[in-house]
Amino acid sequence: MEQFEPDRLSTAQLAAMRRSLTSGRGALTRRSLLRASGVGALTLGGLSTLSACGIPPAKRAGTGEQAASDDHSDREKEINFSNWTEYMDTSDDEKTRPTLDAFTKRTGIKVKYTEDINDNVEFFGKIRPQLAAGQDTGRDLIVVTDWLAARIIRLGWAQKLDPALLPHAFANLSPQFRSPDWDPGRSYSYPWTGISTVIAYNSKATDGKKVDSVTQLLDDPTLKGRVGFLTEMRDSVGMTLLDQGKDPASFTTADFDGAIGRLQKGVDSKQIRRFTGNDYTADLDKGDIAACLAWAGDIIQLQAGNPDIKYAIPAAGYITSSDNMLVPAHARHKANAEKLMDYYYELPVAAQLAAYISYVCPVEGVKEDLAKIDPALADNTLIVPDKAMTAKSHAFRSLTGEEETAYEEKFTKLIGA
Structure with a gap:
């Protein structure tokens, strides 16, 4: 299959983009409006209240229980793509999106790209009524965090992917992301990017002391x-489970309660200043927060403007999650969406995207192409994990609806949300 060689961005251009992400609007990174769950959402009519709201699960596509959606890809050369903010490469003047433009030039498929995902729960609230009613959401491709991707797949609201249209994705997906427990073999999803949770600290605020454990x-x-x-x-x-010697992929309710109790002691003793979304970045930059749990992409961006910002991978390991591309049930342009998904697994394209957004690239073998853009980024294990870092990576297991409700209630009480 034809390989695409995107227009190369210079190191200087990329550095300017990273600087812009750490000043002014730059504090508003990809995760600025809370990374994922919208704490308390379950008690506000969120995901696990579907049946209580009288919304039954749809029958799973691809099993014969739900009629396959009509695909208009051949007749309508278009894709409606919903994504998060700051999650796509842009030109210096932010008027164009180079990789999307190159895809359209190659295929003739126009991409209507919308950054209308600010929070998983909020976004799910937008599309849930149509999905539950068996209607087109108006979107052919969406990017959601793994726990929500798992829920959408479980409810039968994602379309099973055609492997024939995903040769690069199948060949180049990193082993670390290849078979999550919520989508074994990636039948319904492919990661857009990985998200590593690490420990960050301001070395000036810690008087040079390294902070490397929970x-x-x-x-x-x-x-x-x-x-x-x-x-x-x-x-x-x-991260607390790991520090206590427990496996986040197979913990029990007793293990969960033990971790909550450990964190509660930190709250009661006022060791913990606060629980945050992305807004920790400003406090960490200033030194008001000396050390914290942090998302790796944020740290790369902060380091571009503050050499005092350091990070550590705990000996106990770290948590990895992912944001994932899905084709919603009844989308009009499934094949077009699959072609776009596969396109972002071509090595030069994956490198250009990773250079811009600075999160973990889920594409194996991208390092050489990334080095052509910026050698420092290619050597950064927060973007391209090496074997040692990958070995310390752990995923948080999928939860049942009952567990999700109970655990979120306990966590919400802990953080006072």
Whole structure:
């Protein structure tokens, strides 16, 4: 299949883009409006209240229980693509999107690209009525975080993908992301990017002390009142489980409660300053937060403007999640969407996207192409994990509806949301 060689962005251009992401609007990174779950959403009529709201699960596409949607891809050369903000490469003047433009030039397929996802729960609220009613959402491709992708797939509201249209995705998907428990073999989804949860610290605020464990965050008296954890349950609890020697992929309710109790002690003793979304970045940059749990993409962007920002991978390991491309049930342009999904697994295209957004690239073998854009990015294991870092990666297991409700309620009480 033809390979696309995108217009190369110079190192200087990329550096300017990264600087812009850490100043002014730059504090508003891809995750600025909360990374994932919208804490308390389940108690506000969120995901696990579907049956209580009288919305039954749709019958799963591809099983013969739900009629396949008519695909208009041959007649209508278009795609409606919904994504998060700051999650696509743009030109210096932000008037064009180079990789999308090149896709259209090659295929003739026009992409209506909309950054209308600010929070998973909020977005799900937009599309749930149409999905539940068996209607087209007006979107052919969406990007949602793994726990929501799992729910949409489980409800039968995602279309099964055609492997024949995804040769690059199948060949180049990193083994780390190849078979999540919620979509074994990636029958319904492919990752847009990976999200690593690490420990970040401001070395000036810690007087040069390295901070590299959750135990240190919760017990070091020199950090008291200057520690941050995340409002995303799976990250804060997952990292605490790892620190306690538990596996986030197979923990029990007793393990979960133990992690909550450990964090509660940190709240009660005022060791923890607060639980945050992306807004930890400003406090960490200033030193008001000395150390915290953080998302790797944010740290890369912060480091571009502040050499005091450091990160550490705990010896116990770290949590990895992903944002994933799905084709919603009844989308009009499934084949076109699959072609676009596959396009972002071509190595030069994947490299250009990774250079811009600075999150974990899920495409195996991208390092050489990324080095042509910026050698420093190619050597950054927060973007291209090496074997040692990959070995420390852990995924938070899928939850049942009952677990999700119970665990979110406990976590919401912990953080006072």
